[in-house]
Amino acid sequence: MDAIPYLNIILRLTIWFLLTADLSVANIIIGISIAFLLPRHFASPEPLREWMRVLWEIIIAIPQAYLEAIQIMLRPHDEEEIVRERVKPKRTPGLIFLDIFLITFTPKTIVLKYEEQGWYKVHRVRRKISDQ
Structure with missing residues (x-):
């Protein structure tokens, strides 16, 4: 069986636990229920390799942040x-969400808008380069 549905469930549960910050038994049951009840997008599934690459980029982004x-x-x-x-070409909604999360995770950038034509509008802060 394909691992992608499991990754989607894990992603939904992770988001739930990050939002609620509660690991009580009742909250875990609610989170699992919500993860399974949320509608699924039945587009072409992402290759496991793409998921692993994005998750690796998120792990690398932690020290960068x-x-x-x-x-x-x-x-x-x-x-x-x-x-x-x-x-990036051929991104599914799950991978687009992870891309937006990755951009917004670091303090110097935040995604302002996802444009359906295939663009992110990103706000960045940077140091002023002084004239010397």
């Missing part, structure tokens, strides 16, 4: 820009 937070605290980041980033 701490580093960016320290950089923001130590040096001012007073320039802002809004850029458009292309969505």
Whole structure:
């Protein structure tokens, strides 16, 4: 059997536990119920390799997020820009969600909007490059 449905359930449960911050038995039962009752999108399933690649990128983003937070605290980041980033081709809604999560997870970037034409509108902060 394919592992993708299990990954979708795990993703839904993870989001539920992050939102509720409660690991009581009642909350676990509610979370499992919601994970199974939410409608599923029956598009072509993502290859397991794509899921693993995105999950690896999220693991790599954790130390990057701490580093960016320290950089923001130590040096001012007073320039802002809004850029458009292309969505990777053939992304399913689950992978698009993980891409948005990955971009927004780090302190210097946040996705403002997902455009159906295949773009993310991303807000970034950066250090001002001084003229020397």
